[in-house]
Amino acid sequence: MDELMEIEALRRELTRAGYEYYVLDNPTMSDYDYDHKLRRLEELETAHPETVTPDSPTQRVGGQALESFQQVTHPVPLESLQDVFDFEELEAFDQRVRGVVPRADYSVEPKVDGLSVALEYENGLFVRGATRGDGLVGEDVTENLRTVRSIPLKIENAPPRLIVRGEVYMPKQVFHALNEEREKRGEALFANPRNAAAGSLRQLDPRVAAQRRLDIAVFNLQLAEGVSFQTHGETLDYLRDRGFKVIPHALCAAIGEATERIRDIGENREKFPFDIDGAVVKLNNLIDREALGSTAKFPRWAAAYKYPPEVKPSKVVDILIQVGRTGVLTPKAVLEPVRLAGTTVTNATLHNQDFISEKDIRIGDTVLVRKAGEIIPEVLSVVMEKRPEGTVPYRFPEVCPVCGAPVERDEDGAHIRCTGAECPAQLLRTLAHFASRDAMDIEGLGIAVVENLVNAGLVKTPGDLYFLKEEDVAKLERMGKKSAKNLLAAIEKSKSQDLSRLIYAFGIRQVGQKTGKVLAGRFETLDALSGAAVEELTQVEDIGEITAQSIFHWFQSPQSRHLIARLKEAGVNMKAEERGEDQRFAGKTFVLTGTLERFTRDEATKMIEDRGGKAASSVSKKTTYVVAGEAAGSKLRKAQELGVPVLTQEEFLALME
Numbered sequence: 279m280d281e282l283m284e285i286e287a288l289r290r291e292l293t294r295a296g297y298e299y300y301v302l303d304n305p306t307m308s309d310y311d312y313d314h315k316l317r318r319l320e321e322l323e324t325a326h327p328e329t330v331t332p333d334s335p336t337q338r339v340g341g342q343a344l345e346s347f348q349q350v351t352h353p354v355p356l357e358s359l360q361d362v363f364d365f366e367e368l369e370a371f372d373q374r375v376r377g378v379v380p381r382a383d384y385s386v387e388p389k390v391d392g393l394s395v396a397l398e399y400e401n402g403l404f405v406r407g408a409t410r411g412d413g414l415v416g417e418d419v420t421e422n423l424r425t426v427r428s429i430p431l432k433i434e435n436a437p438p439r440l441i442v443r444g445e446v447y448m449p450k451q452v453f454h455a456l457n458e459e460r461e462k463r464g465e466a467l468f469a470n471p472r473n474a475a476a477g478s479l480r481q482l483d484p485r486v487a488a489q490r491r492l493d494i495a496v497f498n499l500q501l502a503e504g505v506s507f508q509t510h511g512e513t514l515d516y517l518r519d520r521g522f523k524v525i526p527h528a529l530c531a532a533i534g535e536a537t538e539r540i541r542d543i544g545e546n547r548e549k550f551p552f553d554i555d556g557a558v559v560k561l562n563n564l565i566d567r568e569a570l571g572s573t574a575k576f577p578r579w580a581a582a583y584k585y586p587p588e589v590k591p592s593k594v595v596d597i598l599i600q601v602g603r604t605g606v607l608t609p610k611a612v613l614e615p616v617r618l619a620g621t622t623v624t625n626a627t628l629h630n631q632d633f634i635s636e637k638d639i640r641i642g643d644t645v646l647v648r649k650a651g652e653i654i655p656e657v658l659s660v661v662m663e664k665r666p667e668g669t670v671p672y673r674f675p676e677v678c679p680v681c682g683a684p685v686e687r688d689e690d691g692a693h694i695r696c697t698g699a700e701c702p703a704q705l706l707r708t709l710a711h712f713a714s715r716d717a718m719d720i721e722g723l724g725i726a727v728v729e730n731l732v733n734a735g736l737v738k739t740p741g742d743l744y745f746l747k748e749e750d751v752a753k754l755e756r757m758g759k760k761s762a763k764n765l766l767a768a769i770e771k772s773k774s775q776d777l778s779r780l781i782y783a784f785g786i787r788q789v790g791q792k793t794g795k796v797l798a799g800r801f802e803t804l805d806a807l808s809g810a811a812v813e814e815l816t817q818v819e820d821i822g823e824i825t826a827q828s829i830f831h832w833f834q835s836p837q838s839r840h841l842i843a844r845l846k847e848a849g850v851n852m853k854a855e856e857r858g859e860d861q862r863f864a865g866k867t868f869v870l871t872g873t874l875e876r877f878t879r880d881e882a883t884k885m886i887e888d889r890g891g892k893a894a895s896s897v898s899k900k901t902t903y904v905v906a907g908e909a910a911g912s913k914l915r916k917a918q919e920l921g922v923p924v925l926t927q928e929e930f931l932a933l934m935e
């Protein structure tokens with residue numbers, strides 16, 4: 279066969295098969311054949327690029343990525359709908375309609391919970407697709423919509439210009455599969471199919487959109503140049519005949535029948551491939567619609583019925599406490615599985631202690647559970663008549679279920695938090711804060727590296743950072759020798775950070791950067807601070823009772839003590855920078871050696887540091903003075919070799935005057 283004819287034939291065959299598969303849900307060609315033929319068509323089109331048309335089935339895989347979306351003004355606005363929340367309101371709507379048109383027939387349709395789009399065809403070719411935006415101006419997402427297999431790229435017997443409106447959605451099955459895959463890859467999950475569909479349709483790269491297998495339900499004819507219709511039902515038939523995937527709808531002779539149909543949709547919502555957030559009732563007769571007209575926001579001839587959230591009883595099997603990254607303890611009820619709004623619910627949040635106490639929720643209770651839309655299930659109330667004998671009021675734990683540290687209530691009372699300085703549940707956050715710029719300022723220790731270290735089991739407390747081995751770090755994902763070396767150097771450097779930073783780095787509740795400085799200035803050493811009583815702490819400027827309690831308890835806790843011991847062992851600085859007036863030793867380094875009788879080593883060190891100097895432990899060319907007591911040995915000799923001046927204890931004291 280002539281290749282050009284083969285191209286034509288393949289296109290026709292594939293378009294037909296796609297329509298049967300994606301629109302009619304009635305496959306006639308095997309996947310194998312389809313893929314095979316599509317491949318052949320691609321080959322032929324590559325050989326004859328001049329023949330490629332925008333409606334070819336090969337054009338659905340997603341072309342070039344865009345920089346941004348263009349704005350599109352909708353030739354016919356995409357209107358909103360008025361909501362009704364019960365059958366009484368629905369009847370009132372019907373009355374208003376019948377005030378204008380006494381005989382009202384309705385079309386009832388599921389309200390698809392997706393994204394509204396307008397599709398525009400010129401002489402049968404799909405030329406533009408846009409999101410709803412504000413109803414008047416939307417975004418041009420033509421390239422992404424091309425990848426939606428159920429949208430015809432070309433229609434037969436078309437008017438010169440045709441615009442249809444529909445709802446793009448991600449089929450529930452696709453949504454679940456996508457989230458499963460994302461979970462495996464450790465990516466953030468989509469909250470619901472609508473978010474997933476929105477995220478996919480607003481992808482700048484159509485190839486990504488193509489993989490998301492979006493679908494459409496067309497529910498309105500916006501414009502068909504030169505064609506006239508009597509009813510909405512006729513327009514939907516017209517669109518179906520032209521290859522569109524049209525929303526399931528029922529024509530109802532009166533509001534009573536419409537109400538039945540709405541009930542029916544609600545009861546069968548699980549059977550639809552899409553999520554629904556209501557049912558739409560529309561006047562069927564198009565002339566009558568005009569008689570009713572629109573308000574500024576919505577047409578008077580349609581209403582969206584919103585189903586009340588489903589409520590069902592279930593039994594509280596247990597109450598579990600989860601500890602979040604910030605240390606907040608959140609209780610959740612483990613429930614006997616119950617079907618609610620299309621999913622099986624097995625637990626519900628109980629928010630906090632007050633929520634449980636107010637409703638007096640106990641293990642063993644039967645409770646009413648509600649799930650509204652995407653919101654996580656919640657417990658509404660306890661069915662008191664069903665409370666079994668012997669239940670007891672729930673008592674919130676006094677210690678963290680993860681690490682055993684005492685818990686405390688936030689000052690505003692809302693949350694109960696774990697106080698453990700080394701609590702595993704909070705470790706990522708604790709470490710990230712410890713290393714952050716205003717705290718220990720460890721360069722290169724961002725959240726990703728922290729996660730890496732923790733997942734590899736190399737770090738269980740901030741103290742462990744100082745004992746990391748380069749070879750272990752280098753083995754981590756995305757690390758390598760060089761970065762490992764740099765990271766360890768940055769960690770090493772942080773050992774000499776000022777005490778004020780260390781105090782802040784602990785992440786003690788109420789203790790910010792400023793309080794860290796105030797405390798370091800007042801207590802000078804971590805030992806002094808950790809031994810301070812509450813009364814002593816409250817005497818410090820800007821420190822009130824609550825902060826003082828928080829600091830006191832933090833230092834009392836075994837986990838904090840363990841952490842401090844580990845940091846001490848590592849040689850982390852626990853003294854405050856001396857900001858005395860007298861800086862006569864600034865830039866000078868002293869080494870103390872031999873037996874000192876006039877002062878202790880610690881005293882001498884303090885005298886030096888108070889005046890801006892440094893006390894080092896070994897002699898080098900950089901040493902300014904060696905202070906030698908009795909029986910000085912190798913350090914004295916080294917000083918003499920290097921020509922470093924040697925002072926007696928008296929001479930050292932004289933420098934102080």
Ligand code: AMP
Binds near residue numbers: 395497
């Ligand atoms: P709202 O955004 O709450 O005003 O509801 C109106 C939206 O419902 C429209 O923008 C459509 O996107 C959506 N919708 C879903 N299914 C239908 C339907 N069958 N008929 C009309 N609108 C629908």
